[in-house]
Amino acid sequence: MNDSLSFEPPKAGSVVGQPVNRIDGLAKVTGQARYAAEYDLPGLTYAALKTSTIAKGRITRIDATAALREPGVLAVLTHENLPKMAQTPNTLAGKYAIYGMHMGYMPMTGDEIFYAAQPVAVVVADTFERATQAAALVQVTYEEARPVASYQSAQAEVFDPNGQGFVFDLKKVTRGNPQAALAASPVQVKATYVHAINHHNPMEPGATIAHWEGPDRVTVYDSTQAVAMSQQSLAVVLGLPQEQVRVITKFIGGGFGCKFNLWPHTVLATLAAKAVGRPVKLVLTRQLMFTSLGHREDQEQTITLGATQEGKLTTLIHEKTSTTSPWDIFAEPNAAILNWLYACPNYESSHRVARANVMTSTYMRAPGESPGSFAIECGLDELAAKLNLDPLEIRLRNYADLDSGTGQPWSSKGLKECYRRGAELFGWSKRSRQPGVTRDGQLLVGWGMATASYPVRPAQGRARVRLYADGHALVQTSATDLGTGTYTIITQVAADGLGLPMDRVRFELGDSTLPTAPASGSSVAAATVSSSVHLAIQDVWQRLAAMAVRDSQSPLFKAPLTDLTNEQDRLVLRKDPSKGESFAALLQRQGLTDIEGVGNSKSGEGFEADQLAFDNKPGTKQTKRSMYSFGVHFCEVKVDPDLGTVRVSRWVSVMDGGRILNPKTARSQIIGGAIMGIGSALMEATNRDEYFARYTNADLAGYHVPINADIPDMTVEFVDGHDPYVNAMGVKGIGEVAMVGSVAAVANAVYHATGKRVRSLPIIPSKVLGRDAV
Amino acid sequence: MNNFTYTPTNSAKEATRLRRETPAATYVAGATTLLDMMKVNLVEYPQLIDINELPLRGIEQTREGLRIGAMERMSDVGEHPVVVQQYPAVSESLLLAASAQLRNMASIGGNLLQRTRCGYFRDGAFPCNKRVPGSGCPAQQGDHHGLAILGTSTACLAQTYPGDLSVALAALDAVITLENAKGKQRRVPVTSFYLLPGQTPDRENILEPGELIVAVTIPAAPHAQRSTYLKVRERTSYAYALASAAVGLEVQGGTIRSARVALGGVGTIPWRSPEAEKILTGAPATDDTFRVAAAAALRGAQPREHNGYKVALAQNTLVRALQKVATP
Ligand SMILES: Cc1cc2nc3c(=O)[nH]c(=O)nc-3n(C[C@H](O)[C@H](O)[C@H](O)COP(=O)(O)OP(=O)(O)OC[C@H]3O[C@@H](n4cnc5c(N)ncnc54)[C@H](O)[C@@H]3O)c2cc1C
Numbered sequence A: 001m002n003d004s005l006s007f008e009p010p011k012a013g014s015v016v017g018q019p020v021n022r023i024d025g026l027a028k029v030t031g032q033a034r035y036a037a038e039y040d041l042p043g044l045t046y047a048a049l050k051t052s053t054i055a056k057g058r059i060t061r062i063d064a065t066a067a068l069r070e071p072g073v074l075a076v077l078t079h080e081n082l083p084k085m086a087q088t089p090n091t092l093a094g095k096y097a098i099y100g101m102h103m104g105y106m107p108m109t110g111d112e113i114f115y116a117a118q119p120v121a122v123v124v125a126d127t128f129e130r131a132t133q134a135a136a137l138v139q140v141t142y143e144e145a146r147p148v149a150s151y152q153s154a155q156a157e158v159f160d161p162n163g164q165g166f167v168f169d170l171k172k173v174t175r176g177n178p179q180a181a182l183a184a185s186p187v188q189v190k191a192t193y194v195h196a197i198n199h200h201n202p203m204e205p206g207a208t209i210a211h212w213e214g215p216d217r218v219t220v221y222d223s224t225q226a227v228a229m230s231q232q233s234l235a236v237v238l239g240l241p242q243e244q245v246r247v248i249t250k251f252i253g254g255g256f257g258c259k260f261n262l263w264p265h266t267v268l269a270t271l272a273a274k275a276v277g278r279p280v281k282l283v284l285t286r287q288l289m290f291t292s293l294g295h296r297e298d299q300e301q302t303i304t305l306g307a308t309q310e311g312k313l314t315t316l317i318h319e320k321t322s323t324t325s326p327w328d329i330f331a332e333p334n335a336a337i338l339n340w341l342y343a344c345p346n347y348e349s350s351h352r353v354a355r356a357n358v359m360t361s362t363y364m365r366a367p368g369e370s371p372g373s374f375a376i377e378c379g380l381d382e383l384a385a386k387l388n389l390d391p392l393e394i395r396l397r398n399y400a401d402l403d404s405g406t407g408q409p410w411s412s413k414g415l416k417e418c419y420r421r422g423a424e425l426f427g428w429s430k431r432s433r434q435p436g437v438t439r440d441g442q443l444l445v446g447w448g449m450a451t452a453s454y455p456v457r458p459a460q461g462r463a464r465v466r467l468y469a470d471g472h473a474l475v476q477t478s479a480t481d482l483g484t485g486t487y488t489i490i491t492q493v494a495a496d497g498l499g500l501p502m503d504r505v506r507f508e509l510g511d512s513t514l515p516t517a518p519a520s521g522s523s524v525a526a527a528t529v530s531s532s533v534h535l536a537i538q539d540v541w542q543r544l545a546a547m548a549v550r551d552s553q554s555p556l557f558k559a560p561l562t563d564l565t566n567e568q569d570r571l572v573l574r575k576d577p578s579k580g581e582s583f584a585a586l587l588q589r590q591g592l593t594d595i596e597g598v599g600n601s602k603s604g605e606g607f608e609a610d611q612l613a614f615d616n617k618p619g620t621k622q623t624k625r626s627m628y629s630f631g632v633h634f635c636e637v638k639v640d641p642d643l644g645t646v647r648v649s650r651w652v653s654v655m656d657g658g659r660i661l662n663p664k665t666a667r668s669q670i671i672g673g674a675i676m677g678i679g680s681a682l683m684e685a686t687n688r689d690e691y692f693a694r695y696t697n698a699d700l701a702g703y704h705v706p707i708n709a710d711i712p713d714m715t716v717e718f719v720d721g722h723d724p725y726v727n728a729m730g731v732k733g734i735g736e737v738a739m740v741g742s743v744a745a746v747a748n749a750v751y752h753a754t755g756k757r758v759r760s761l762p763i764i765p766s767k768v769l770g771r772d773a774v
Numbered sequence B: 001m002n003n004f005t006y007t008p009t010n011s012a013k014e015a016t017r018l019r020r021e022t023p024a025a026t027y028v029a030g031a032t033t034l035l036d037m038m039k040v041n042l043v044e045y046p047q048l049i050d051i052n053e054l055p056l057r058g059i060e061q062t063r064e065g066l067r068i069g070a071m072e073r074m075s076d077v078g079e080h081p082v083v084v085q086q087y088p089a090v091s092e093s094l095l096l097a098a099s100a101q102l103r104n105m106a107s108i109g110g111n112l113l114q115r116t117r118c119g120y121f122r123d124g125a126f127p128c129n130k131r132v133p134g135s136g137c138p139a140q141q142g143d144h145h146g147l148a149i150l151g152t153s154t155a156c157l158a159q160t161y162p163g164d165l166s167v168a169l170a171a172l173d174a175v176i177t178l179e180n181a182k183g184k185q186r187r188v189p190v191t192s193f194y195l196l197p198g199q200t201p202d203r204e205n206i207l208e209p210g211e212l213i214v215a216v217t218i219p220a221a222p223h224a225q226r227s228t229y230l231k232v233r234e235r236t237s238y239a240y241a242l243a244s245a246a247v248g249l250e251v252q253g254g255t256i257r258s259a260r261v262a263l264g265g266v267g268t269i270p271w272r273s274p275e276a277e278k279i280l281t282g283a284p285a286t287d288d289t290f291r292v293a294a295a296a297a298l299r300g301a302q303p304r305e306h307n308g309y310k311v312a313l314a315q316n317t318l319v320r321a322l323q324k325v326a327t328p
């Protein structure tokens, strides 16, 4: 890219930054938006999963006779007749080759049962009803063994993975001399926080339609956050060249991390389609959503804080113990956030895990940061209480002007402004220092707050922009829209960049044949996709500029390239914008119907050097910067001391997420994340029976998520600011930071209301009343 | 779900005849709970006899009290002005139940017959004495956080009826009218309709095979008019009660003339408490009286490891409900 010729990112007054309504809203509410399970292909057949009733043991016999006798049944696939896979994740080498399969075991590759509700058969029939009826008729006999349910079980063997973790290495990290610093600290807090098993439960279940268009060519409509990674992974599993696999995901009904990876049901649907020679649809039931796409693991964290009498942190020690699966060592890296969130010279983190008969847990909104913030933000609150300091004041006293973990400066940090504005909106200064004293009739009132932060994770992706001489544009990338507004914000960015109204821009996503974009996950989508589209548009303008200066009929003929810029849909002289012409005029004269540009954007730490002119001038030394979103949540709860019920009555979030492309969709992200935190704090828990290692509440009647009546009107504001270091658009991302800290804000408010610290989630009436473990 | 035949009918006679012909068949009303259980193969019926068009309708004042047809919908009954004014506990128990969508479909008859939410009962992979007699009761050692502390047995800890309406009906002396295949009707008080689990937790009520619930009748009384239903749960709506109380008081000059008390969420059946009523009747309507009554109501409680909180919770719920009706 030519650094000296750069076209302006959208300015104030443009559609970027405006609260534009979702462009796909009408399609969604009228049923026109097609989700993965809604492609009515000719000859479509239906699959139903039969899953294990035991959590550990072996299949001794599968009798499919009765099922196969049912009308319309096309196949009963088991580990004995499932089409062969070229690669499985069952070996470490296989797992690394497949890359996108999170779980190190592919069900139905053998007779062993490792976890409850593990798929043991796939039944395919010509109707959904026949498939489900036949699945019930498949007889499976097991040899049963006693499973391990969790790290808390008596038979569980807890061990230090010592750097062997998958995805997150779970190495012990030490900075400074934490133990010595602790011994020397006049004030200490040590507490253990327990986090229940949480399930993502997006509204749309996992769903796949697999269609083999030829013996070695397959199209998979799948509800996935990661089109390109799914394509790559499926190709390896199936032994096909990558381009022979096409993955399509036009709309997603939520994912929260559970649709980030390729899970076994998608592979099983694809193999079933191969076996029956017809397209197969497989939709997970709500019950199966609890055992098919991972979960947030059951875990406890002990944190030890050392501080001065003034409340300045001297040491932070974090120990986590959690449950992992028989094959993988996976745990959310909770301690990472402790290393950057506050200024503290000494730090240590360590992990311990125990294998149990459960599927591998996975990423769930802010994996690591969310539960980690629950521990540190409650711990800091306990420290503040001990020192009789205001919780906000103690955070200001430990404000990190540099990243303690790396010593690097921040790319941008609007946290102080978030604190100030949030406190003002909430009226925090009126908080009583003493807990348990504020009343509203029979109810106790409590105020809590917590800091939020989440990294701008490294990611890169491509986009293509085709600008037509008739004044329309087509923008394409393989990114996905989780339902969060990607369609809308990218259309805004493209419209501004091309100087077109939004309705002249058509944005296509969710198809692996389009330019490769990263998964919607780790809060990288808005940042990477908007930047790649912006860069592709720059590419278009540059090509137009190059054409114009060589075209003797153009008013810009022979103008130096560096003198040109764009204004709306015109290419003009920077110094005299009246001189120039519209792209349409230029293209028509050139005999072109359209022109195309591509952009490859890089976002996050380590990538800034590539695309930034100003900090990257020859001779300037590149400073490495730490890149994070920040924010704060303030929460008011009302607690009934006799009934133990907790209700959130007020909420304020103020966030610094870099440039906010659309405050309306951004607000939805923030309230969504905060509500997820309220759920995790007050009601969400999947109970795994200790003896059977099987969930006892695997449906939405038993697994409670907040309903409208639980949530007050929420106030959300942004400290808007273009971060010049993170990526071309200055977007830091908000999807996950929204949840970080929200659990602790609720827990701290409950403490302030009652004077009682509940350290085990969820904070349900039994714990508030004090007749249950807290 | 298994395959089944579906037979709509519009007469009670025809419905009961069909059941006599196919004893393994069942009735379906709003289907809000029956289909849920069929979808996960907890129950299997070869035939569903749709009773939605049966003339089991009407909310009318009779000599015995307010008669509510079994096919009336929860939402219609809960919002009916007579129910709201003269039986507030019944109205509240209905409107605090389930969700608006469910209440619009669900019938009164079906509501009375909903089955326990015990997680082991709801998943066929687990043993469960109620579902498969003799297979065991894993809730005893396992997850019983939400289960009963009153009326339990060594065979079963679960509520046979997890809902709300029957608790209010039990408190207010409601009577259920049943009709069998011969067209014969009988009347059973709600308090005798449900069976304690004992050693036969699979038998939940006294309904004979094929018998139809026709109507529910609630006698008019001053304590019914001054009644309330209080429900405690971890989220504000769309959840079953951890504990609930239906109470009605008639208070004259600060003295309680008559009292009705039933608890939900804590008993294996809707738990009418004559012990509490005895203490309340004739006593001054004060917090002290309420606390003594609440203690009496829970005296027989047998909490286990994870549901001990329910003793205090149920007591406090009851006190709170009594306070509410004591101060008009
Ligand atoms: C997610 C969820 C949450 C819920 N929360 C609550 C709650 O908080 N509180 C609460 O009280 N309830 C709650 N419910 C239960 C709900 O109230 C019941 O599902 C409903 O009342 C059942 O009525 P129905 O007409 O749909 O019954 P159906 O599902 O049609 O039938 C249920 C049973 O009753 C039988 N039956 C129905 N009518 C008759 C009759 N007239 N004579 C004889 N047999 C009959 C059927 O054969 C069947 O066995 C909840 C349900 C769900 C699914």
Ligand code: SF4
Residues within 6 Å of the ligand: B116, B118, B119, B120, B121, B127, B128, B129, B130, B131, B136, B137, B138, B139, B140, B147, B155, B156, B157, B158, B201
């Ligand atoms: S408590 Fe009752 S319903 Fe629950 S498992 Fe035991 S027997 Fe079954």
